[in-house]
Amino acid sequence: MEGAVVLLDFWPSMFGMRTRIALAEKGIKYEYREEDLRNKSDLLLQMNPVHKKIPVLIHNGKPVCESLIQVQYIDEVWNDRAPLLPSDPYKRAIARFWADFVDKKIYDLGSKVWKTKGEEQETAKKEFIESLKLLEGELGDKAYFGGENLGFVDVALIPFYSWFYAYEKCGNFSIEAECPKLIAWAKRCMQKESVAKSLPDKEKVYEFVLHLKKVYGIE
Amino acid sequence: MYITPVKQEDLANNMAEEVKLFKTWSTPFGLRVVWALKLKGIEYESIDEDLSNKSALLLQYNPVYKKVPVLVHNGKPVSESLVILEYIDETWNQNPLLPEDPFERARQRFWAKFNEEKLLPTIMAIFTKEGKDREEAMAAWVENLKFVEEELKGKKFFGSEKIGLADLVFGWMANLIGIFEEVTGLKIVDERYPLLLAWMQEFYEHPVIKDTWPPHDKMIIKWQALYENYHPAK
Numbered sequence: 292m293e294g295a296v297v298l299l300d301f302w303p304s305m306f307g308m309r310t311r312i313a314l315a316e317k318g319i320k321y322e323y324r325e326e327d328l329r330n331k332s333d334l335l336l337q338m339n340p341v342h343k344k345i346p347v348l349i350h351n352g353k354p355v356c357e358s359l360i361q362v363q364y365i366d367e368v369w370n371d372r373a374p375l376l377p378s379d380p381y382k383r384a385i386a387r388f389w390a391d392f393v394d395k396k397i398y399d400l401g402s403k404v405w406k407t408k409g410e411e412q413e414t415a416k417k418e419f420i421e422s423l424k425l426l427e428g429e430l431g432d433k434a435y436f437g438g439e440n441l442g443f444v445d446v447a448l449i450p451f452y453s454w455f456y457a458y459e460k461c462g463n464f465s466i467e468a469e470c471p472k473l474i475a476w477a478k479r480c481m482q483k484e485s486v487a488k489s490l491p492d493k494e495k496v497y498e499f500v501l502h503l504k505k506v507y508g509i510e
Numbered sequence: 511m512y513i514t515p516v517k518q519e520d521l522a523n524n525m526a527e528e529v530k531l532f533k534t535w536s537t538p539f540g541l542r543v544v545w546a547l548k549l550k551g552i553e554y555e556s557i558d559e560d561l562s563n564k565s566a567l568l569l570q571y572n573p574v575y576k577k578v579p580v581l582v583h584n585g586k587p588v589s590e591s592l593v594i595l596e597y598i599d600e601t602w603n604q605n606p607l608l609p610e611d612p613f614e615r616a617r618q619r620f621w622a623k624f625n626e627e628k629l630l631p632t633i634m635a636i637f638t639k640e641g642k643d644r645e646e647a648m649a650a651w652v653e654n655l656k657f658v659e660e661e662l663k664g665k666k667f668f669g670s671e672k673i674g675l676a677d678l679v680f681g682w683m684a685n686l687i688g689i690f691e692e693v694t695g696l697k698i699v700d701e702r703y704p705l706l707l708a709w710m711q712e713f714y715e716h717p718v719i720k721d722t723w724p725p726h727d728k729m730i731i732k733w734q735a736l737y738e739n740y741h742p743a744k
Binding site for chain 1: 574583586588589590592593594596597600601612613615616619620623624657
C-alpha cells in the first residue's frame with residue numbers, strides 16, 4: 292500500500308482535480324508535479340506514451356492513466372478508509388453509469404459553450420443544462436451522489452464546478468438559475484477540505500479560458 | 511480446459527435469479543455481454559430489439575440513452591456495456607474477468623477505454639469516410655494498432671492467460687474486421703500486426719465464443735447496405 296505517489300497534472304484540468312480529490316479523501320501524501328502541456332516532460336511521455344496526457348498517477352514507479360481509472364485504483368489500493376464506491380454491485384453499477392455520463396457529456400458540452408457562438412453555442416448551452424438536470428434527477432434528495440459522503444460520481448462531477456463561472460461568462464447564462472439543486476450540491480462539496488484544496492479559483496479558470504480563446508483565435 | 515467448472519451452489523443461485531438481456535442480433539456491444547454471461551455459466555433470457563421500433567420496456571429500462579444492450583437482473587436495469595461487464599463480474603464471482611491486483615485491473619480498464627475512445631471511432635471513420643478524411647482515419651488507425659500490438663507482447667490474451675475484460679471489449683475485431691475488409695476491399699489489419707492477428711484468431715475460435723457470432727452472410731448484407739449509404743454509386 293505504501294510507496295511513493297506522484298501525480299503529473301495541470302492546474303485547470305478537471306480530470307486532474309478528480310485524482311487530487313480522491314488522494315485527499317484518502318489522506319495520501321503525494322508529490323504534485325505541474326506539467327507544461329506545450330513542453331511535456333520526458334517522464335510524462337514515458338509514463339503515458341499512448342495518450343501523452345495528464346493526469347498520470349505514478350505509484351511505486353508504475354503509471355495509472357485516465358482519471359476515473361485512477362480514482363478506482365486509489366479506492367482499491369487504499370480500501371481501508373473513505374470508500375468512494377459503494378460495496379453493493381448494483382449501486383456500484385449506477386455510480387459507474389453516471390460517472391461515465393459525466394465523461395460523455397459534460398466536458399464536450401462545456402467546451403462547446405465557451406468555444407462557440409451564435410446558434411451552435413445556444414444548442415450547446417441547452418444540451419449542457421439538460422445534462423445537468425438529468426444529474427440533478429439522479430442526485431434527488433441526497434446530500435451527495437454517494438449518499439452521506441462523497442462518492443464516485445461526486446468526484447467525477449465536482450471539478451467542473453470550477454469551470455461553471457467561465458461557462459456562464461462565455462455563454463451569458465446562469466447555471467444556478469436552471470439547476471439550483473445542483474449548485475447547492477456543489478457548494479456542499481466545496482465545504483469539504485479535499486474538494487476545496489483540489490479546485491482552482493474560478494476567476495483564475497476564467498482568465499485561463501480567455502487566454503485559450505486568444506490562442507485559438509475565438510472571439 | 512478453458513474455463514473452470516461452475517460450482518453447484520452457484521448453479522443453485524442462478525436458478526433463483528432472473529437475468530434478461532436486451533440487445534439486437536448484430537450489436538457487438540450486446541455480444542460482449544453474451545460472452546460474459548456465457549463465460550460465467552449464467553442463464554438468461556435474450557430479447558432482440560428492432561431499433562427502428564424500440565420496445566416500451568427498453569425505453570423504460572434505459573431512459574437516458576434508449577440504447578442496447580441493457581441487462582436486467584431481478585428487475586433492475588444496468589446500461590452501458592462496460593458498466594454491465596463490471597456488474598456481471600462483481601455479482602457472479604466464478605471465472606473472473608478482472609484480476610485481483612489493482613494495477614492489473616487498471617490496465618484492463620485502460621485498454622477497454624482505449625478501444626472505445628480510439629479504435630471504434632477510427633474504424634467507423636475508415637468505414638464511412640472517403641478521400642483525405644479516410645486517409646487520415648487510416649493513419650490514426652495504424653498508430654493505434656501499434657500500441658495494441660505492443661500490449662499483446664508476451665500475452666495470449668489481453669487478460670494474460672485467459673480471456674479478461676479487455677478481450678471482451680476488443681472482441682468485435684475478431685469477426686468485424688474480416689467483414690469490413692470484405693465490404694470495403696481495404697486491408698484493415700495486415701501482417702504488420704502478427705500478435706493482434708493471432709489474438710483475433712484465438713478469440714474467434716475460443717470454445718465459449720465460437721458459436722456466438724451472428725450469421726456471416728446476414729452481417730455482410732447489413733454492412734454492405736450501410737457502406738452503400740455512405741458511398742453511394744455515382
